[in-house]
Amino acid sequence: MKRILIIGGGAMGSAFSVPCIDNNHKVFITEPYSQRFIKNLSSKNKFHSGLKINLSKKLIFKKYSKELFLEKYDLIVVALSLTGMDFIAKQLKKFKVKSPILVLTKGLKYDKQNKHIITISQTLLKSIPKLNISVLKGPCLARELARKCQTSVIIANKNIKIAKLLGKIISTKYYLIEYSKDVVGVEICSAIKNIYSMIIGSGLRLNKSSSLFQKSLSEMKYITKQLNGKEDTVLTLAGVGDLYVSAAGGRNSKMGNYLGQGFTFKSAKKNFMANDTVEGEQLVREIAPYILKKFNSKKIPLMFQMIRAILKNKKFII
Ligand SMILES: NC(=O)c1ccc[n+]([C@@H]2O[C@H](COP(=O)([O-])OP(=O)(O)OC[C@H]3O[C@@H](n4cnc5c(N)ncnc54)[C@H](O)[C@@H]3O)[C@@H](O)[C@H]2O)c1
Numbered sequence: 001m002k003r004i005l006i007i008g009g010g011a012m013g014s015a016f017s018v019p020c021i022d023n024n025h026k027v028f029i030t031e032p033y034s035q036r037f038i039k040n041l042s043s044k045n046k047f048h049s050g051l052k053i054n055l056s057k058k059l060i061f062k063k064y065s066k067e068l069f070l071e072k073y074d075l076i077v078v079a080l081s082l083t084g085m086d087f088i089a090k091q092l093k094k095f096k097v098k099s100p101i102l103v104l105t106k107g108l109k110y111d112k113q114n115k116h117i118i119t120i121s122q123t124l125l126k127s128i129p130k131l132n133i134s135v136l137k138g139p140c141l142a143r144e145l146a147r148k149c150q151t152s153v154i155i156a157n158k159n160i161k162i163a164k165l166l167g168k169i170i171s172t173k174y175y176l177i178e179y180s181k182d183v184v185g186v187e188i189c190s191a192i193k194n195i196y197s198m199i200i201g202s203g204l205r206l207n208k209s210s211s212l213f214q215k216s217l218s219e220m221k222y223i224t225k226q227l228n229g230k231e232d233t234v235l236t237l238a239g240v241g242d243l244y245v246s247a248a249g250g251r252n253s254k255m256g257n258y259l260g261q262g263f264t265f266k267s268a269k270k271n272f273m274a275n276d277t278v279e280g281e282q283l284v285r286e287i288a289p290y291i292l293k294k295f296n297s298k299k300i301p302l303m304f305q306m307i308r309a310i311l312k313n314k315k316f317i318i
Helices: 011-022 035-042 066-070 082-094 120-127 142-146 160-170 183-201 206-226 231-235 237-248 251-260 265-272 279-294 301-311
Strands: 003-007 026-030 060-062 075-078 101-103 108-111 116-119 133-137 151-156 175-180
Touching: 003 011, 011 026, 011 035, 011 142, 011 160, 082 120, 101 120, 108 120, 108 183, 108 279, 116 120, 116 183, 116 279, 120 133, 120 183, 133 160, 133 183, 133 237, 151 160, 151 183, 151 237, 160 175, 175 183, 183 206, 183 231, 183 237, 183 251, 183 279, 183 301, 206 231, 206 237, 206 301, 231 237, 237 251, 251 265, 251 279, 279 301
Parallel strands: 003 026, 003 075, 026 060, 075 101, 101 133, 151 175
Antiparallel strands: 108 116, 133 151
């Protein structure tokens, strides 16, 4: 039995507790930010408002505090959204955390100091260079995992043995794990698929969307290679696998759909998706200055059009 701490009681962090508990681990969950999730997780029946299910009574809710880090864990899982990453990097450093870390969060950051795009694992390592860090990505709708529907994901660590050890701890009959050494590639693919699923969503009909799907894969390969990941990683669960699920449904492709109908980004957001977080939009805003400066628009025309649509509020025409 392992002791696992999940930081982030949103949909994904909470769903992740399901296979861990099925494998008889002692699972703790904490929520540093949202009152709604704190209320859900500390309630008697543990009804999760995002997942719309009751979580296991075996899941132990811990208030977020410094005492949390005085205890020892075999694994700490980070499942906050991208906006929580700087916060958690500071916290892990402050409390000198030595446990292995597994990051579920998807996204990229722009490092203003070094004028480069960096991944989440690189952000954490910048703060704590010796951190033992792995990433887990892939096509996983939290609601499906929470209901034990078959889900396949990929764990990446430069040391594949560590990735496999983690896989052994968390895999179940319904939670299947693949492995990769290409940490950077896996992180890049799992982030930029949010932008490409908007692009595919703009196709409206299957014929056009299919051709956008193919063109998106080519651009994802190019970007992944330019940012020091491996091209082939685009063909793994972190790339094409995750792109498929995001393009088939979800908030990014929904926004893409409105753009395809001729709405500008601002009007679509205001009129139809005012309260929704569109992760692809957030990522565009984060990485666009770098992409516009360092990339050739002829190599990644779809990405350039999407940046124009979001930053300049121009119609998305392709
Ligand atoms: N690796 C995977 O298999 C997988 C699958 C689905 C989603 N995800 C990723 O997991 C992350 C969380 O997704 P979710 O569906 O649980 O979202 P959610 O909105 O349900 O939960 C977001 C979590 O982040 C926290 N948070 C938000 N803003 C914060 C801030 N400023 N500071 C600190 N914490 C903050 C929230 O309190 C909550 O715990 C996203 O990056 C998403 O892309 C990963």
